[in-house]
Structure formats: structure tokens, C-alpha cells
Amino acid sequence: MGIDKDNVRFVIHYSPAASLENYYQEIGRSGRDGKESFAFMLWNKQELLNFDQILKNQIPNKAEFLKIVSYLYSIFQVAEFELPEKTFQLNITGIQNFTKLSKAKINNVLNFLHNQEIIYYNDNKSLSSLELFIKSDEIDQLPQKDAYFIELLFRTISGLTTHKVMFSEQQVSNKINVSAPLIKERLKELQQKNYLEYVDGALSSIKFLKPRDERAVNSIYWKLFEHIQRNKIQKWEEMKFYTENNSYCKMKLILAYFGEKNSKNCGHCSVCEKNKQSIFGKNISQQIINLLAKKPSTIEELSIQLSYHSKENILENLIFLLDSGKVRMLNFRTYMLNN
Numbered sequence: 559m560g561i562d563k564d565n566v567r568f569v570i571h572y573s574p575a576a577s578l579e580n581y582y583q584e585i586g587r588s589g590r591d592g593k594e595s596f597a598f599m600l601w602n603k604q605e606l607l608n609f610d611q612i613l614k615n616q617i618p619n620k621a622e623f624l625k626i627v628s629y630l631y632s633i634f635q636v637a638e639f640e641l642p643e644k645t646f647q648l649n650i651t652g653i654q655n656f657t658k659l660s661k662a663k664i665n666n667v668l669n670f671l672h673n674q675e676i677i678y679y680n681d682n683k684s685l686s687s688l689e690l691f692i693k694s695d696e697i698d699q700l701p702q703k704d705a706y707f708i709e710l711l712f713r714t715i716s717g718l719t720t721h722k723v724m725f726s727e728q729q730v731s732n733k734i735n736v737s738a739p740l741i742k743e744r745l746k747e748l749q750q751k752n753y754l755e756y757v758d759g760a761l762s763s764i765k766f767l768k769p770r771d772e773r774a775v776n777s778i779y780w781k782l783f784e785h786i787q788r789n790k791i792q793k794w795e796e797m798k799f800y801t802e803n804n805s806y807c808k809m810k811l812i813l814a815y816f817g818e819k820n821s822k823n824c825g826h827c828s829v830c831e832k833n834k835q836s837i838f839g840k841n842i843s844q845q846i847i848n849l850l851a852k853k854p855s856t857i858e859e860l861s862i863q864l865s866y867h868s869k870e871n872i873l874e875n876l877i878f879l880l881d882s883g884k885v886r887m888l889n890f891r892t893y894m895l896n897n
Contacts, residue, residue, distance in 0.1 A: 563587075563590075564590040564591040565590075565591050565593075566587050566588040566589070566590070566595065567588060567589070567593075567594075567595050567596065568588065568595065568596050568597075568598070569584060569585050569587055569588045569595075569596075569597045569598070570597075570598045570599075570600070571584070571597075571598065571599040571600065571601075572600050573600070573601060573605055573609075574599060574601050574605075574606070574609070574797055574798070574801045575797060576790075576793065576794060576797065577793035577794065577796070577797050578793070578796055578797050578800055578812060578815050579793070581599075581797065581800075582812055582816075585597035599801065601801055606798055606801065606802070609794070609798075610794075612662075613790070613791060613794060615660055615662055615663070616660070616662035616663055616665075616666045617663070617666065617787045617790075617791075618659065618663040618666065618667060620780055620784075622657070622659055622663060623667055623780055623783060624775065624776065624780070625657050625659070626653065626657055626659065626663070626664055626667045626668075627667065627671070627775050627779075628775075629653055629656055629657060630653075630677070630764070631770050633652070634646045634766075636766060636770050637770065638770050638771070638772060639769045639770060639771065640769060640770055641766055641767075641768065641769040641770075642766055644755055644765075645678075645687075645755070645757050645763050645764070645765040646763060646764055646765070647757060647758055647761050647762075647763055648679075648761070648762040648763055648764050649761070649762075650664060650665075650762060665681070667783070668681075668764075670783050670786065671779075674779070674782070675767050675768070676766075676767060676768050676779070677764045677765065677766055677767055678764065678765040678767055679762070679763075679764050680762060680763045680764070681762045683759060683760055684724075684759040685724040685725060685726055685759045686724070686725055686726070686727060686756065686757060686758050686759035686760070687722055687723070687724055687725075687755075687756070687757045687759070688711070688715065688718065688722065688723055688725055688745070688754060688755070688756050688757075689721070689722035689723075689754060689755045690708070690711075690718055690719070690753070690754045691752060691753055691754055691755070692708065692753050692754070694712070694719055697709060700753070704748060704751070704753065707744055707748070708748070708753070710734050711730075714730050714733045714734055715730065722755075724759075727741050727742055742758060796815065800812070800815075803829075804829060804832070805829070806829060807823040807824055807827055807829050807830050808824070808827035808828065808829055808830075809821070809823075809824035809826075809827055810822070810823055810824065822865060823865050823866075825865075825866065830866070833866060842864070842867055842871060842872065842875045843875045843878060843879055845864060846860060846864075846872065846875055846876060846879060846885070847879070847884065847885075847895065849863050849864075850885060850893060850894055850895045851895055854888045854892045854893060854894035855892065855893060856891050856892050856893070857869065857872065857873060857876065857891075857893075860872055860876075860893075876893060880893075883896055884896055
């Protein structure tokens with residue numbers, strides 16, 4: 559939600575957020591100017607069950623986690639303690655076929671490795687990159703077919719002779735009148751001959767940032783991954799409780815989650831509004847009698863228990879009960895039933 563306005567009046571969630579932190583941050587986009595604003599969340603029980611299943615399906619067990627990581631090292635022939643310098647093209651379908659795991663589990667592991675700076679994982683479609691290992695004065699030594707194609711690249715992609723460049727296969731295709739798929743095929747052939755390094759921007763790619771360390775993968779990395787997944791599930795369970803609960807003030811639940819344990823009911827959320835309707839339909843004097851039947855109380859204690867009524871309204875009803883003889887003063891501050 560990249561909204562930078564102070565006059566947002568409504569924030570509507572069409573489904574629950576992944577955590578209370580996310581939800582609180584998102585509804586906080588409204589009412590920044592101090593005026594009345596509203597937050598709505600639409601949900602049903604089946605949607606919560608669906609999200610439970612989605613979360614379950616994206617979290618691999620230890621054997622699956624190790625299988626994905628081992629595949630990455632094996633397919634790119636990375637030996638123990640080795641750190642290759644080049645960027646590799648990554649075929650997600652190939653990982654799925656080998657591991658027999660869902661794309662969600664694979665992406666979960668890849669994103670974890672990326673966030674921990676073990677690999678750099680690029681899954682965004684972008685420009686392709688090209689770096690030549692052949693110098694211009696060495697082209698004559700190559701097979702004629704290869705030399706001709708590299709010369710075409712020199713003429714159509716500026717800067718290629720001095721550094722790695724970002725480029726579009728389609729733009730090259732338009733200039734030399736060769737189809738983009740054929741250009742990609744030729745670049746891959748030249749890469750296999752170690753003439754250049756080519757990364758197709760339309761595909762995923764990874765670059766290893768730390769040497770391969772099997773001991774770390776089996777212990778440190780796995781334990782950290784497991785901790786993050788448990789935390790993710792816990793945050794969702796807390797969000798689900800918040801969504802389904804109809805007994806406690808919504809704002810009070812949020813504040814309690816962030817450590818404010820003694821906050822008062824907000825008086826404005828869906829639960830508070832429901833309780834208002836329930837309480838205002840009852841006789842206040844009878845509610846006071848019911849509370850005093852449990853124990854003598856001060857006006858402040860009664861106000862806390864009857865937080866949906868004003869202190870003045872409670873005091874007026876106490877005076878009526880005193881006059882009618884139903885309540886008496888235990889001392890100058892405390893009221894009790896007159897038995």
C-alpha cells in the first residue's frame with residue numbers, strides 16, 4: 559500500500575492480512591489528518607481454512623529443504639567450500655521435476671537463501687545481461703560463424719567491448735532482423751564455448767554469495783529457516799484469532815499484541831459497537847445493582863465495569879438508587895447494596 563495521503567477515509571481489506579503487524583500498518587494509512595476514518599475487513603471461514611492450507615503447502619520439512627539446496631549446488635557443479643563467480647540461469651521447472659515439490663516450497667527456500675545473503679535470487683523479468691570474454695582483436699581466431707555473430711553484437715550493443723551491459727533481445731532482433739528466440743539460442747551456444755556470459759532477463763537467475771558449506775546447511779541454515787517458518791505460522795494464528803474473535807475490543811487486542819496490556823476498550827470497533835447496543839438496551843440501575851451484589855465498589859470501579867456509559871450517567875443512577883433505599887454508602891467513596 560504505497561499511499562502517501564493524509565485524507566484517506568476508508569481502508570478495506572478483501573481478505574485478512576498475513577499478520578497483525580501488516581494489518582495495523584495498513585489500516586494506519588487512514589485518518590492521518592486526525593479526522594474520522596474507517597477500516598473494514600471482509601472474510602469468511604472458508605478463506606481462513608484456505609490460507610491455512612496455503613501456508614502448510616509452502617513450508618518444506620528438513621528433508622525437502624536439504625533436497626532443494628543440494629539440487630542448486632549439484633546442478634551448477636559447486637563443490638564443497640567453492641564460491642563460483644558467475645551468475646547462473648535458473649529453471650524452476652527443472653527443480654520441480656527433480657524434487658517433486660511444489661513451486662511454493664521451492665520459492666520459499668530460494669527467498670530464504672536470498673534474504674540470508676547465501677545466494678542472490680532474481681525472479682523479476684528484466685533486461686538481459688551480456689559480458690564478452692573475447693577481445694575485439696581475438697575475433698579473427700574464432701570459427702567464421704561465431705565471429706560473424708559477435709561482430710553483429712559489437713555493432714548493435716554499445717559498450718559491449720569494455721564492460722557487462724544490459725540489453726533487450728527484442729531491440730537487437732529489430733536491428734539485425736533475426737528473431738529474438740534465435741538470438742537467445744546463439745548466445746547460449748557461445749556461452750557454452752566460454753566466449754561470453756549471458757543471463758536471460760526473462761528467466762530466473764542466481765548468484766552464489768557464500769561458499770558451499772554442507773555443515774552450515776544441515777544445522778545453522780535449517781534451524782534458522784525452521785524458526786522463521788514457525789514465526790510465520792504463529793503470526794498468522796494471531797491474525798486469525800483477531801479476525802474471528804467477537805468478545806474483545808479489536809483495538810484492545812491490537813494494543814495487547816504490541817505490549818500495551820492495560821488499555822481500555824476503544825468504544826468504536828465492531829465488538830464495542832455490538833456491546834453498546836447490548837448494554838444500552840438494559841437498565842443501567844439494574845446493572846449497578848448486579849455489580850454491587852458481587853462486591854462494594856467506588857464510582858471509579860463501576861465506571862470501569864460499565865465503560866460504555868458515561869461517569870455522569872452512572873452517578874445519576876447511583877443517586878436514584880440511594881434515594882430509593884436500594885443502595886447505601888459504605889464510606890464516603892464506596893457504595894454497597896442495602897440488604
